[in-house]
Amino acid sequence: MKIFSKEQIYKGDQVTAKKQNISSTELMERAGMQIFNWIHQRMQGAQVPIHVFCGIGNNGGDGLVVARHLNIYGYNVHTYVVNCSDKRTEGFLVNYDLIKQTTKKWPVMLSCEADFPAIGPDDIIVDAVFGIGLNRPPNDWVKRLFQHFRASKAFTLAIDLPSGLYADRVPEDENGVVWADYTLSFQSPKLVFFLPQTSKYTVQWEVLNIGIDPEFLQNTDTEVELMGKMEMLPIYQPREKFSNKGTFGHALIIGGSYGKIGAVMLSGRAALASGVGLVTTFTPKCGYIPLQSAFPEAMAITDIDDENITTIKFDIEPTAIAVGMGMGTDKNTHLALQEFLKVNTAPLVIDADALNIVSKHKSDLKLLKPQTILTPHPKELERLIGTWKDDFDKLKKAKAFSKKYKCILVIKGAHTITVFESKFYVNSTGNPGLATAGTGDVLTGIITGLICQGYEPLIAAVFGVYLHGKSADIAVEDYGYQSLTASHVIDYLGRAYLSLFEKPPMPQPTDEAEEGKR
Known part of the structure; x- marks a missing residue:
């Protein structure tokens, strides 16, 4: 709208x-x-x-x-x-x-x-x-x-x-x-x-x-659009009968550090639930056993370092990459991210600690390929674009940032706003139950999974934000705001997809209408 x-x-x-x-x-x-x-x-x-x-x-x-x-x-x-x-x-x-x-x-x-x-x-x-x-x-x-x-x-x-x-x-x-x-x-x-x-x-x-x-x-x-179900239906890509897992891409999820492997697991699981064909995780060595034990659908690659990512090297050809979840901001991790950004050619979603790193080292932003997606929460956004006087000033600065670096900004909040160049896309789904640890990691995984399936980065960002919020809206009916977890959002993604095709309930006849039939 x-x-x-x-x-x-x-x-x-x-x-x-x-x-x-x-x-x-x-x-x-x-x-x-x-x-x-x-x-x-x-x-x-x-x-x-x-x-x-x-x-x-x-x-x-x-x-x-x-x-x-x-x-x-x-x-x-x-x-x-x-x-x-x-x-x-x-x-x-x-x-x-x-x-x-x-x-x-x-x-x-x-x-x-x-x-x-x-x-x-x-x-x-x-x-x-x-x-x-x-x-x-x-x-x-x-x-x-x-x-x-x-x-x-x-x-x-x-x-x-x-x-x-x-x-x-x-x-x-x-x-x-x-x-x-x-x-x-x-x-x-x-x-x-x-x-x-x-x-x-x-x-x-x-x-x-x-x-x-x-x-x-x-x-x-218009400069601003409100994205609801009617805007999502034309975006949705149906699946062909003779497709296979290779048809829907290969997501690489890079992140994690000692004690923070769960963030990578959540992103990988969300990418899989969004429909991607294959998921590979890249973590420090300490992530190998947890991921292989608790996330059997994923393949795992590890760094040579046990606790932090110090070099990002892999022998696969991912369709899209997510980086930053639980990664930490160690000096060697920054150097590894910097070298990765210099050579990467795959569509990229940057979240969490990777955002914090590029915020401290603004020159790294020049390494981003066009339409790279950044998914900051309010404090991460402030580190990227600076402080703002009010919400309109925030949007003005976000738009300028997007134009300067040709990137897509997903400003997370009660009404997540996706910014690309001169356009703002306001999301209509979601609820306060999403204010809990790990839901941002889930969003990053969903968006990455959608890119792998052939959605253009901007479309993937807008659609991913919608599905993420819609899944939470459905899940909250069973769990309530306080007990909703990031894993619930992943578990209900299938129902979020199905809700796109649900018809509104037929109005029930009033007593007067029933009397008229008699």
Whole structure:
């Protein structure tokens, strides 16, 4: 799913109005009706107090449309205008006149803290104060209004974007932002829903189709894409009947040191579970017996050193290589990695200690072949690209790093973001159960295994991240967040693949529908 920028959203509105021969006010009516329908479908006329807070811009105009239809359908609705400026948009003015024509309960003007209404914890707040056009912090009294919302503990529904939250930067004061329970976003989600510093402002979100021109949506390239099941299905490569283990490649997993052989084992097992035909591990001598004993599907090559990797030499031709898991940062290990990078020609995934090594020795980054995949967690990313001011600055620096070294960055987190040159791919799967030792090693193995099977490196990274998170989502239903382990993620990879082809459950008939059949 494409994630449109603020500028593209404005452009989409303009193109739609022109091509469909409608006014911006008519488009606002359409958007407001979608919000109303969403509320009406769930409330079915329930008389819970609904407080609709409208700004004086187009977002406020959307809110007035919602309030008008709630009034028409007999809901217990209270409408307020947050009078924070002398300027009004045309869409706001038109809908302000319309609501006055359709109800005796005219909107209440709020101009200071003394005007704040009482809101109960069982009430509903509809936030339509600001939209994506916000470009400066709210007034102090408006900030206090948002704090009033939060203190009420009422369910808060935001229209398009929680008020006070910018579409393209991090707010300076969290008290100046509405903390929404649910956000209904027009046509596409917003990038801020997926970033650590800003995702907290909405617990859940949903996209509403407001009929933006389909040609514009299809032909407009976006910098950011959200990767879900529908994006994965065209990526998946089915298997031919007469294929064999040689068809699906040979993964080489390089890593490990004394006491850290498990990381290599997890990566190798994950590569195998992802579908690779053959797996070979390369470790210090101390890894030979553990790997041969606990991972019989793998072949094993060892260094001459017993505890650390000091030289990387092998007589096989791997399809793709993963390096770094549990490897340590010994001086001799660095020299071995450096010499390996100079001669390697196979697609490469770099993780863990190999990332820490190249972070300390930035000149080694110049040895990477194009489309090498790096899979850093937040601290490893910081060592690679430097510190950042906020999440948007982080993405900017990550993009610059990717362009400079022609590499693919997999920024691990709650919504792992894969970065390649000027594009960001936001993952939609995964859960807090993944915050446990070894899951990063598993991800590296999955991505490596996919490359071996013929997926291009960028596709392998995006697909691997999705499968990794989806496996955890399925496994957590059996084990819960706290007890999920890296091995569980490997064990459930098969079900993650199968889930791609599962059809959604058929809706069960309601009692009324059954009665109608009789």
